[in-house]
Amino acid sequence: MLKTRFFKAELETPFVLASGILGLTASSMIRVLDFGCGAVTTKSFNMEWRKGHKAPSILPFENGLLNAVGLSNPGADEMVREISQFKSRTNRPLFASIFGRTIDEFGQVAEKIVGLQPDLIEVNVSCPNVRSEFGRPFGDSPQDTAAITRLVKNIAGSHIPVSMKLGPHGPGIGLMAKACEDNGADAITAINTVGPGMLIDIDVRKPILANKTGGVSGPAILPIAVKSVYEVYQAVKIPIIGTGGVTTAADAIQMILAGASLVGVGTAVYERGIEVFHELAAGIENYMTTYGFKTIEDFRGLAHE
Amino acid sequence: MSDLMKTYPILKIIDHGPGLRSLYFEKTFEVQPGQFINLWLPGVDEKPFSVSRITADFIEVSIKAYGPFSQAIMQCQPGQRLGLRGPFGRPFSWHNNALLIGGGIGIAPLRILGDTLSQKGFNFSYLIGAVTAHELLFPEEMKRQAATRIYTDDGSLGKKGRVTADIEQILDSEKIEFVYAAGPEIMFVVLKPILDQRRLPYEFCMERYMKCGIGICGQCVLDDSGIRLCVEGPVLNQDDLKQVTELGSVHRDASGRRVR
Incomplete structure:
Protein backbone atom coordinates (compact mmCIF):
# COMPACT_ATOMS: atom_id res chain seq x y z
CA MET A 1 0.00 0.00 0.00
CA LEU A 2 2.80 2.41 0.87
CA LYS A 3 5.27 1.26 -1.78
CA THR A 4 6.42 4.36 -3.60
CA ARG A 5 8.43 4.96 -6.73
CA PHE A 6 10.56 8.09 -6.75
CA PHE A 7 12.32 8.51 -10.10
CA LYS A 8 14.02 5.12 -10.49
CA ALA A 9 14.10 4.29 -6.78
CA GLU A 10 11.65 1.82 -5.23
CA LEU A 11 10.78 2.72 -1.65
CA GLU A 12 9.02 0.31 0.70
CA THR A 13 7.48 3.30 2.48
CA PRO A 14 7.28 6.99 1.51
CA PHE A 15 9.58 7.98 4.37
CA VAL A 16 13.04 9.39 3.93
CA LEU A 17 15.53 9.66 6.74
CA ALA A 18 16.34 13.36 6.78
CA SER A 19 19.91 14.51 6.35
CA GLY A 20 21.85 14.94 9.59
CA ILE A 21 20.13 12.04 11.34
CA LEU A 22 22.05 8.76 11.66
CA GLY A 23 23.47 9.29 8.18
CA LEU A 24 27.19 9.13 8.82
CA THR A 25 27.90 5.47 8.11
CA ALA A 26 26.63 2.59 6.00
CA SER A 27 25.87 0.48 9.08
CA SER A 28 23.82 3.25 10.64
CA MET A 29 21.76 3.97 7.51
CA ILE A 30 21.08 0.28 6.83
CA ARG A 31 19.78 -0.14 10.36
CA VAL A 32 17.32 2.72 9.84
CA LEU A 33 16.07 1.08 6.63
CA ASP A 34 15.62 -2.15 8.59
CA PHE A 35 13.26 -0.23 10.86
CA GLY A 36 10.92 0.54 7.96
CA CYS A 37 12.28 3.75 6.50
CA GLY A 38 11.95 3.90 2.70
CA ALA A 39 15.15 5.74 1.81
CA VAL A 40 18.02 7.32 3.68
CA THR A 41 19.79 10.62 3.17
CA THR A 42 23.43 10.86 4.16
CA LYS A 43 24.78 13.51 6.45
CA SER A 44 25.63 16.55 4.33
CA PHE A 45 29.26 16.46 3.28
CA ASN A 46 31.74 18.60 1.42
CA MET A 47 35.30 18.01 0.16
CA GLU A 48 37.33 18.46 3.35
CA TRP A 49 36.42 16.97 6.72
CA ARG A 50 35.02 19.33 9.35
CA LYS A 51 34.78 18.94 13.11
CA GLY A 52 31.76 21.20 13.33
CA HIS A 53 30.83 23.31 16.33
CA LYS A 54 31.63 22.47 19.92
CA ALA A 55 29.00 20.96 22.19
CA PRO A 56 26.32 21.49 23.26
CA SER A 57 25.46 21.28 19.58
CA ILE A 58 22.20 19.31 19.76
CA LEU A 59 19.73 20.42 22.38
CA PRO A 60 16.27 19.01 23.09
CA PHE A 61 13.58 21.44 24.23
CA GLU A 62 9.86 21.01 24.91
CA ASN A 63 8.78 20.96 21.26
CA GLY A 64 11.76 19.75 19.32
CA LEU A 65 15.48 20.17 18.95
CA LEU A 66 17.78 23.12 18.54
CA ASN A 67 20.98 22.17 16.75
CA ALA A 68 24.16 23.76 15.54
CA VAL A 69 26.25 20.76 14.61
CA GLY A 70 27.98 23.02 12.09
CA LEU A 71 28.06 20.67 9.09
CA SER A 72 30.59 18.34 10.68
CA ASN A 73 31.44 15.54 8.28
CA PRO A 74 34.36 13.25 7.48
CA GLY A 75 34.86 14.69 3.99
CA ALA A 76 33.94 13.42 0.54
CA ASP A 77 36.55 10.64 0.33
CA GLU A 78 35.39 9.05 3.57
CA MET A 79 31.71 9.43 2.60
CA VAL A 80 32.44 7.85 -0.78
CA ARG A 81 33.74 4.87 1.15
CA GLU A 82 30.61 4.68 3.33
CA ILE A 83 28.27 5.04 0.34
CA SER A 84 30.18 2.29 -1.50
CA GLN A 85 29.87 0.09 1.58
CA PHE A 86 26.17 0.82 1.68
CA LYS A 87 25.80 -0.07 -2.01
CA SER A 88 27.68 -3.32 -1.51
CA ARG A 89 25.37 -4.34 1.32
CA THR A 90 21.95 -3.32 0.02
CA ASN A 91 20.21 -1.98 -3.10
CA ARG A 92 17.71 0.06 -1.12
CA PRO A 93 17.62 3.79 -1.93
CA LEU A 94 20.26 6.21 -0.72
CA PHE A 95 20.18 9.97 -1.25
CA ALA A 96 23.53 11.75 -1.02
CA SER A 97 23.39 15.16 0.63
CA ILE A 98 26.12 17.56 -0.44
CA PHE A 99 27.16 21.12 0.34
CA GLY A 100 30.00 23.47 -0.52
CA ARG A 101 31.63 26.47 1.03
CA THR A 102 31.79 27.95 -2.45
CA ILE A 103 29.62 27.40 -5.51
CA ASP A 104 32.51 25.54 -7.19
CA GLU A 105 32.80 23.14 -4.28
CA PHE A 106 29.22 21.92 -4.84
CA GLY A 107 30.42 20.82 -8.27
CA GLN A 108 33.55 19.15 -6.90
CA VAL A 109 31.56 17.11 -4.38
CA ALA A 110 29.00 16.15 -7.02
CA GLU A 111 31.86 14.94 -9.27
CA LYS A 112 33.09 12.74 -6.42
CA ILE A 113 29.82 10.88 -6.02
CA VAL A 114 28.15 10.58 -9.41
CA GLY A 115 30.07 7.39 -10.09
CA LEU A 116 28.49 5.78 -7.02
CA GLN A 117 25.02 6.11 -8.54
CA PRO A 118 23.19 7.55 -5.53
CA ASP A 119 19.43 7.38 -6.07
CA LEU A 120 19.31 11.15 -5.68
CA ILE A 121 21.68 14.00 -4.95
CA GLU A 122 20.24 16.38 -2.40
CA VAL A 123 21.89 19.78 -2.49
CA ASN A 124 21.95 21.53 0.87
CA VAL A 125 22.00 25.27 0.17
CA SER A 126 20.11 26.18 3.32
CA CYS A 127 22.01 25.20 6.49
CA PRO A 128 21.31 28.03 8.94
CA ASN A 129 24.19 27.23 11.31
CA VAL A 130 27.35 28.27 9.51
CA ARG A 131 26.68 31.96 8.94
CA SER A 132 29.60 33.11 11.06
CA GLU A 133 31.91 31.07 8.86
CA PHE A 134 30.29 30.99 5.40
CA GLY A 135 28.21 34.17 5.44
CA ARG A 136 24.60 34.04 4.34
CA PRO A 137 23.36 30.68 2.95
CA PHE A 138 23.40 30.36 -0.86
CA GLY A 139 19.77 29.36 -0.46
CA ASP A 140 18.87 32.97 0.40
CA SER A 141 19.77 34.07 -3.13
CA PRO A 142 17.81 32.91 -6.19
CA GLN A 143 20.84 33.65 -8.41
CA ASP A 144 23.28 31.56 -6.36
CA THR A 145 20.77 28.75 -5.95
CA ALA A 146 20.10 28.75 -9.69
CA ALA A 147 23.83 28.61 -10.42
CA ILE A 148 24.37 25.71 -8.02
CA THR A 149 21.38 23.86 -9.44
CA ARG A 150 22.73 24.16 -13.01
CA LEU A 151 26.22 23.13 -11.94
CA VAL A 152 25.16 20.03 -10.00
CA LYS A 153 22.54 18.98 -12.57
CA ASN A 154 25.13 19.16 -15.34
CA ILE A 155 27.36 16.79 -13.42
CA ALA A 156 24.56 14.47 -12.28
CA GLY A 157 23.34 14.11 -15.86
CA SER A 158 19.97 12.72 -16.82
CA HIS A 159 20.24 9.49 -14.84
CA ILE A 160 20.69 10.90 -11.29
CA PRO A 161 17.91 13.20 -10.04
CA VAL A 162 18.89 16.35 -8.14
CA SER A 163 16.81 17.77 -5.30
CA MET A 164 17.49 21.24 -3.95
CA LYS A 165 17.03 21.51 -0.19
CA LEU A 166 15.52 24.86 0.67
CA GLY A 167 14.78 26.70 3.89
CA PRO A 168 11.64 28.67 4.73
CA HIS A 169 13.59 31.93 4.81
CA GLY A 170 14.94 34.20 2.11
CA PRO A 171 12.87 35.74 -0.62
CA GLY A 172 10.07 33.14 -0.48
CA ILE A 173 10.30 29.40 -0.89
CA GLY A 174 7.93 29.28 -3.86
CA LEU A 175 10.10 31.69 -5.80
CA MET A 176 13.25 29.80 -4.80
CA ALA A 177 11.72 26.49 -5.84
CA LYS A 178 10.79 27.97 -9.22
CA ALA A 179 14.37 29.16 -9.71
CA CYS A 180 15.52 25.60 -9.02
CA GLU A 181 13.00 24.06 -11.39
CA ASP A 182 13.86 26.51 -14.16
CA ASN A 183 17.52 25.58 -13.82
CA GLY A 184 17.12 21.84 -14.04
CA ALA A 185 16.27 20.62 -10.52
CA ASP A 186 14.32 17.36 -10.53
CA ALA A 187 12.86 17.78 -7.03
CA ILE A 188 12.66 20.11 -4.03
CA THR A 189 13.38 19.13 -0.44
CA ALA A 190 11.45 21.47 1.84
CA ILE A 191 12.44 22.45 4.46
CA ASN A 192 15.73 22.68 6.35
CA THR A 193 15.74 23.57 10.04
CA VAL A 194 14.15 26.90 10.90
CA GLY A 195 15.69 29.97 12.45
CA PRO A 196 18.29 30.13 13.68
CA GLY A 197 16.93 30.13 17.19
CA MET A 198 18.41 30.40 20.66
CA LEU A 199 17.84 28.96 24.13
CA ILE A 200 19.33 30.52 27.25
CA ASP A 201 20.08 28.83 30.56
CA ILE A 202 18.38 31.04 33.13
CA ASP A 203 20.77 30.13 35.95
CA VAL A 204 24.12 30.69 34.25
CA ARG A 205 22.44 33.30 32.01
CA LYS A 206 24.18 32.26 28.79
CA PRO A 207 23.04 30.77 25.48
CA ILE A 208 23.30 26.98 25.85
CA LEU A 209 24.50 26.04 22.36
CA ALA A 210 28.25 26.53 21.96
CA ASN A 211 27.39 28.27 18.68
CA LYS A 212 24.80 30.34 20.61
CA THR A 213 22.25 29.91 17.80
CA GLY A 214 21.00 26.84 15.97
CA GLY A 215 18.34 25.52 13.62
CA VAL A 216 14.98 24.52 15.08
CA SER A 217 13.46 21.15 14.16
CA GLY A 218 10.72 18.90 15.46
CA PRO A 219 7.04 19.49 16.30
CA ALA A 220 7.60 23.24 16.74
CA ILE A 221 8.21 23.73 13.00
CA LEU A 222 5.55 21.44 11.50
CA PRO A 223 3.16 24.27 10.56
CA ILE A 224 5.98 26.17 8.83
CA ALA A 225 7.02 23.04 6.95
CA VAL A 226 3.46 22.19 5.85
CA LYS A 227 2.92 25.74 4.63
CA SER A 228 6.25 25.67 2.78
CA VAL A 229 5.40 22.42 1.00
CA TYR A 230 1.96 23.83 0.13
CA GLU A 231 3.62 26.91 -1.39
CA VAL A 232 6.24 24.92 -3.31
CA TYR A 233 3.52 22.61 -4.71
CA GLN A 234 1.76 25.65 -6.17
CA ALA A 235 4.96 27.11 -7.56
CA VAL A 236 6.48 24.09 -9.35
CA LYS A 237 5.59 20.81 -11.07
CA ILE A 238 8.58 18.79 -9.83
CA PRO A 239 8.07 16.45 -6.85
CA ILE A 240 8.63 17.51 -3.25
CA ILE A 241 10.31 15.76 -0.34
CA GLY A 242 8.35 17.29 2.55
CA THR A 243 10.52 17.49 5.64
CA GLY A 244 10.14 19.33 8.91
CA GLY A 245 8.54 18.41 12.21
CA VAL A 246 6.81 15.21 11.10
CA THR A 247 6.34 13.16 14.26
CA THR A 248 3.02 11.37 13.83
CA ALA A 249 1.14 9.76 10.94
CA ALA A 250 -1.25 12.74 10.95
CA ASP A 251 1.73 15.05 10.43
CA ALA A 252 2.96 12.92 7.51
CA ILE A 253 -0.55 12.90 5.98
CA GLN A 254 -0.65 16.71 6.20
CA MET A 255 2.62 16.84 4.26
CA ILE A 256 1.19 14.62 1.53
CA LEU A 257 -2.07 16.61 1.40
CA ALA A 258 0.06 19.75 1.01
CA GLY A 259 1.77 18.11 -1.96
CA ALA A 260 4.75 16.06 -0.77
CA SER A 261 5.67 12.91 -2.71
CA LEU A 262 7.99 11.67 0.01
CA VAL A 263 8.03 12.59 3.68
CA GLY A 264 11.28 13.35 5.48
CA VAL A 265 11.65 12.13 9.05
CA GLY A 266 14.38 13.41 11.33
CA THR A 267 13.76 14.68 14.83
CA ALA A 268 10.96 12.11 15.25
CA VAL A 269 13.67 9.45 15.50
CA TYR A 270 14.46 11.16 18.79
CA GLU A 271 10.88 12.06 19.78
CA ARG A 272 9.44 8.58 19.07
CA GLY A 273 12.48 6.33 18.79
CA ILE A 274 13.91 4.53 15.78
CA GLU A 275 10.66 2.49 15.66
CA VAL A 276 8.80 5.61 14.50
CA PHE A 277 8.62 4.43 10.87
CA HIS A 278 6.33 1.51 11.77
CA GLU A 279 4.06 3.86 13.69
CA LEU A 280 3.90 6.29 10.75
CA ALA A 281 3.24 3.49 8.25
CA ALA A 282 0.43 1.96 10.31
CA GLY A 283 -1.24 5.35 10.79
CA ILE A 284 -1.13 6.24 7.10
CA GLU A 285 -2.46 2.82 6.06
CA ASN A 286 -5.28 3.24 8.50
CA TYR A 287 -6.09 6.67 7.05
CA MET A 288 -6.00 5.32 3.49
CA THR A 289 -8.34 2.46 4.40
CA THR A 290 -10.76 4.85 6.12
CA TYR A 291 -10.99 7.12 3.07
CA GLY A 292 -10.58 4.47 0.38
CA PHE A 293 -7.25 5.70 -1.01
CA LYS A 294 -5.31 2.97 -2.80
CA THR A 295 -2.03 4.81 -3.20
CA ILE A 296 -0.25 7.84 -1.80
CA GLU A 297 -0.84 9.42 -5.21
CA ASP A 298 -4.61 9.34 -4.54
CA PHE A 299 -4.42 11.98 -1.84
CA ARG A 300 -1.29 13.93 -2.68
CA GLY A 301 -2.01 17.65 -2.92
CA LEU A 302 -5.70 17.27 -2.11
CA ALA A 303 -5.50 20.24 0.28
CA HIS A 304 -5.20 22.43 -2.82
CA GLU A 305 -8.58 21.46 -4.31
CA MET B 1 16.25 14.81 35.22
CA SER B 2 15.59 14.75 31.54
CA ASP B 3 17.12 15.29 28.13
CA LEU B 4 16.64 19.03 28.60
CA MET B 5 19.63 21.00 29.78
CA LYS B 6 19.55 22.26 33.34
CA THR B 7 22.43 23.55 35.44
CA TYR B 8 23.17 22.52 39.01
CA PRO B 9 25.79 23.81 41.46
CA ILE B 10 28.71 21.53 42.36
CA LEU B 11 28.05 20.59 46.00
CA LYS B 12 31.46 19.17 46.78
CA ILE B 13 34.70 18.16 45.06
CA ILE B 14 36.99 15.35 46.16
CA ASP B 15 40.47 15.22 44.63
CA HIS B 16 41.68 11.62 44.50
CA GLY B 17 45.09 12.57 43.15
CA PRO B 18 46.61 14.84 40.54
CA GLY B 19 44.18 15.14 37.61
CA LEU B 20 41.58 12.83 39.12
CA ARG B 21 38.56 14.14 40.96
CA SER B 22 34.93 13.45 41.81
CA LEU B 23 32.23 16.10 41.52
CA TYR B 24 29.12 15.82 43.65
CA PHE B 25 25.70 17.13 42.67
CA GLU B 26 22.43 17.09 44.53
CA LYS B 27 20.49 13.95 43.65
CA THR B 28 17.65 15.27 41.55
CA PHE B 29 17.22 12.16 39.39
CA GLU B 30 17.73 8.39 39.33
CA VAL B 31 20.61 6.72 37.51
CA GLN B 32 21.15 3.01 36.84
CA PRO B 33 24.69 1.59 36.93
CA GLY B 34 26.37 1.97 33.53
CA GLN B 35 24.24 4.89 32.40
CA PHE B 36 25.89 8.18 31.61
CA ILE B 37 25.09 11.86 31.80
CA ASN B 38 26.19 14.77 29.64
CA LEU B 39 28.11 17.38 31.57
CA TRP B 40 28.19 20.93 30.23
CA LEU B 41 30.79 23.40 31.37
CA PRO B 42 29.40 26.72 30.09
CA GLY B 43 31.80 28.40 27.70
CA VAL B 44 33.92 25.26 27.29
CA ASP B 45 32.19 22.12 25.97
CA GLU B 46 29.82 19.28 26.83
CA LYS B 47 30.95 15.65 27.25
CA PRO B 48 29.44 12.32 28.34
CA PHE B 49 30.51 10.78 31.67
CA SER B 50 29.59 7.64 33.55
CA VAL B 51 28.03 8.19 36.94
CA SER B 52 30.31 6.66 39.57
CA ARG B 53 27.94 6.66 42.54
CA ILE B 54 24.45 7.58 43.59
CA THR B 55 23.17 7.84 47.16
CA ALA B 56 19.99 9.16 48.73
CA ASP B 57 21.50 12.65 48.67
CA PHE B 58 23.95 13.01 45.83
CA ILE B 59 25.23 11.94 42.45
CA GLU B 60 28.95 11.50 41.94
CA VAL B 61 30.81 11.86 38.65
CA SER B 62 34.50 10.96 38.55
CA ILE B 63 36.69 12.60 35.96
CA LYS B 64 40.31 12.16 34.88
CA ALA B 65 42.22 15.03 33.27
CA TYR B 66 42.65 14.05 29.66
CA GLY B 67 41.66 16.68 27.07
CA PRO B 68 40.79 20.39 27.24
CA PHE B 69 37.34 19.72 28.74
CA SER B 70 38.46 17.49 31.60
CA GLN B 71 41.43 19.81 32.23
CA ALA B 72 38.93 22.65 32.64
CA ILE B 73 36.90 20.49 35.04
CA MET B 74 40.03 20.29 37.24
CA GLN B 75 39.76 24.08 37.69
CA CYS B 76 36.10 24.02 38.79
CA GLN B 77 35.15 25.18 42.28
CA PRO B 78 32.30 24.10 44.57
CA GLY B 79 29.23 26.22 43.94
CA GLN B 80 29.99 26.59 40.23
CA ARG B 81 27.07 25.59 38.01
CA LEU B 82 27.42 22.81 35.45
CA GLY B 83 24.78 21.59 33.03
CA LEU B 84 23.57 18.03 33.47
CA ARG B 85 21.28 16.05 31.22
CA GLY B 86 20.39 12.42 31.04
CA PRO B 87 20.72 9.78 32.29
CA PHE B 88 21.30 8.20 28.90
CA GLY B 89 21.84 4.68 27.66
CA ARG B 90 21.17 1.09 28.63
CA PRO B 91 22.48 0.12 32.07
CA PHE B 92 24.24 -3.02 33.28
CA SER B 93 22.03 -5.99 34.09
CA TRP B 94 22.44 -7.62 37.50
CA HIS B 95 24.06 -11.02 38.08
CA ASN B 96 25.30 -13.10 40.97
CA ASN B 97 28.89 -14.42 41.29
Missing part, protein backbone atom coordinates in the same frame (compact mmCIF):
# COMPACT_ATOMS: atom_id res chain seq x y z
CA ALA B 98 30.28 -11.67 39.12
CA LEU B 99 33.75 -10.35 38.47
CA LEU B 100 33.93 -6.56 38.00
CA ILE B 101 36.98 -5.56 35.95
CA GLY B 102 37.94 -1.91 35.73
CA GLY B 103 40.88 -0.22 34.04
CA GLY B 104 41.80 3.41 34.79
CA ILE B 105 38.85 5.78 34.77
CA GLY B 106 36.76 2.75 33.75
CA ILE B 107 36.66 1.92 37.45
CA ALA B 108 34.11 4.74 37.89
CA PRO B 109 30.98 2.94 36.64
CA LEU B 110 31.96 -0.22 38.55
CA ARG B 111 31.56 1.64 41.82
CA ILE B 112 27.84 2.30 41.31
CA LEU B 113 27.45 -1.22 39.94
CA GLY B 114 29.15 -2.72 43.01
CA ASP B 115 26.89 -0.68 45.29
CA THR B 116 23.82 -2.03 43.51
CA LEU B 117 24.99 -5.67 43.50
CA SER B 118 25.88 -5.31 47.16
CA GLN B 119 22.41 -3.96 48.03
CA LYS B 120 20.88 -6.92 46.21
CA GLY B 121 22.99 -9.34 48.23
CA PHE B 122 24.86 -10.69 45.20
CA ASN B 123 28.36 -12.13 45.42
CA PHE B 124 31.02 -10.36 43.44
CA SER B 125 34.66 -9.33 43.48
CA TYR B 126 36.63 -6.45 42.00
CA LEU B 127 39.63 -6.61 39.70
CA ILE B 128 40.94 -3.09 39.17
CA GLY B 129 44.03 -1.63 37.60
CA ALA B 130 45.63 1.65 36.59
CA VAL B 131 48.92 3.02 35.36
CA THR B 132 49.97 4.06 38.83
CA ALA B 133 48.60 4.14 42.41
CA HIS B 134 47.29 7.70 42.38
CA GLU B 135 45.29 7.05 39.21
CA LEU B 136 43.38 4.25 40.90
CA LEU B 137 39.84 5.17 41.94
CA PHE B 138 38.22 3.93 45.16
CA PRO B 139 40.62 1.08 46.15
CA GLU B 140 39.83 1.40 49.87
CA GLU B 141 36.06 1.66 49.42
CA MET B 142 36.07 -1.35 47.13
CA LYS B 143 38.17 -3.44 49.52
CA ARG B 144 35.66 -2.75 52.28
CA GLN B 145 32.83 -3.90 50.05
CA ALA B 146 34.19 -7.04 48.36
CA ALA B 147 37.32 -9.03 47.57
CA THR B 148 39.48 -6.67 45.50
CA ARG B 149 42.52 -7.44 43.39
CA ILE B 150 44.64 -4.45 42.45
CA TYR B 151 47.16 -4.09 39.62
CA THR B 152 49.29 -1.12 38.62
CA ASP B 153 51.54 -0.90 35.59
CA ASP B 154 54.39 0.43 37.74
CA GLY B 155 53.73 -1.76 40.78
CA SER B 156 53.11 1.28 43.04
CA LEU B 157 50.02 -0.43 44.46
CA GLY B 158 48.93 -4.06 44.36
CA LYS B 159 50.50 -6.39 41.85
CA LYS B 160 52.68 -5.05 39.06
CA GLY B 161 51.14 -5.55 35.64
CA ARG B 162 48.04 -5.05 33.55
CA VAL B 163 44.64 -5.63 35.12
CA THR B 164 44.11 -8.59 32.78
CA ALA B 165 47.49 -10.22 33.61
CA ASP B 166 46.09 -13.15 35.60
CA ILE B 167 42.58 -13.21 34.24
CA GLU B 168 42.56 -16.76 32.89
CA GLN B 169 43.81 -18.20 36.13
CA ILE B 170 41.21 -16.20 38.10
CA LEU B 171 38.35 -17.30 35.87
CA ASP B 172 39.44 -20.94 36.03
CA SER B 173 39.94 -21.11 39.79
CA GLU B 174 36.90 -19.24 41.09
CA LYS B 175 33.16 -19.48 40.84
CA ILE B 176 32.59 -16.65 38.36
CA GLU B 177 29.39 -16.74 36.37
CA PHE B 178 29.34 -13.23 34.91
CA VAL B 179 31.95 -10.64 33.97
CA TYR B 180 31.53 -6.87 33.82
CA ALA B 181 34.28 -4.72 32.36
CA ALA B 182 34.86 -1.01 31.86
CA GLY B 183 38.04 0.67 30.75
CA PRO B 184 40.25 1.19 27.71
CA GLU B 185 39.17 -0.74 24.64
CA ILE B 186 42.36 -2.82 24.53
CA MET B 187 41.08 -4.44 27.74
CA PHE B 188 37.98 -5.67 25.89
CA VAL B 189 40.09 -6.95 23.03
CA VAL B 190 42.09 -9.03 25.51
CA LEU B 191 39.04 -10.18 27.49
CA LYS B 192 36.62 -11.02 24.70
CA PRO B 193 38.26 -14.19 23.31
CA ILE B 194 39.06 -15.42 26.82
CA LEU B 195 35.42 -15.03 27.91
CA ASP B 196 33.98 -16.33 24.64
CA GLN B 197 36.16 -19.42 24.85
CA ARG B 198 34.80 -20.16 28.35
CA ARG B 199 31.23 -19.31 27.25
CA LEU B 200 31.01 -16.83 30.10
CA PRO B 201 28.34 -14.15 29.65
CA TYR B 202 29.59 -10.57 29.99
CA GLU B 203 28.89 -6.89 29.63
CA PHE B 204 31.40 -4.23 28.56
CA CYS B 205 30.81 -0.55 29.19
CA MET B 206 32.18 1.13 26.05
CA GLU B 207 33.10 4.62 24.91
CA ARG B 208 32.76 6.43 21.62
CA TYR B 209 32.74 10.07 20.57
CA MET B 210 29.17 11.32 21.11
CA LYS B 211 27.52 14.55 20.03
CA CYS B 212 23.86 14.23 20.99
CA GLY B 213 23.49 11.41 23.54
CA ILE B 214 19.94 10.87 22.26
CA GLY B 215 20.42 8.53 19.33
CA ILE B 216 20.21 10.82 16.32
CA CYS B 217 23.59 12.23 15.31
CA GLY B 218 25.03 8.85 14.33
CA GLN B 219 28.48 9.71 15.62
CA CYS B 220 28.70 6.74 18.03
CA VAL B 221 27.20 4.08 15.74
CA LEU B 222 29.31 0.92 15.68
CA ASP B 223 30.34 -0.88 12.47
CA ASP B 224 28.78 -3.19 11.21
CA SER B 225 26.03 -3.53 13.78
CA GLY B 226 24.43 -0.12 13.46
CA ILE B 227 24.24 -0.07 17.27
CA ARG B 228 23.97 3.48 18.62
CA LEU B 229 26.24 3.33 21.65
CA CYS B 230 24.42 6.21 23.37
CA VAL B 231 21.04 4.44 23.20
CA GLU B 232 21.60 0.68 22.80
CA GLY B 233 24.86 1.01 24.81
CA PRO B 234 27.06 2.09 26.45
CA VAL B 235 26.76 -1.36 28.03
CA LEU B 236 26.96 -4.09 25.40
CA ASN B 237 26.77 -7.83 26.01
CA GLN B 238 28.36 -10.75 24.20
CA ASP B 239 25.47 -10.97 21.71
CA ASP B 240 25.59 -7.26 20.81
CA LEU B 241 29.33 -7.51 20.30
CA LYS B 242 29.03 -10.38 17.82
CA GLN B 243 28.01 -7.85 15.17
CA VAL B 244 30.59 -5.22 16.14
CA THR B 245 33.56 -5.36 13.78
CA GLU B 246 35.33 -2.19 14.91
CA LEU B 247 36.22 -3.31 18.46
CA GLY B 248 39.81 -2.39 19.17
CA SER B 249 40.49 -1.24 15.63
CA VAL B 250 38.52 1.85 14.61
CA HIS B 251 36.49 4.63 16.13
CA ARG B 252 35.21 7.90 14.74
CA ASP B 253 36.25 11.42 15.72
CA ALA B 254 34.22 14.66 15.90
CA SER B 255 34.13 14.93 12.10
CA GLY B 256 33.13 11.30 11.66
CA ARG B 257 36.50 10.27 10.21
CA ARG B 258 37.70 6.81 11.11
CA VAL B 259 40.62 6.85 13.51
CA ARG B 260 42.74 3.79 14.16
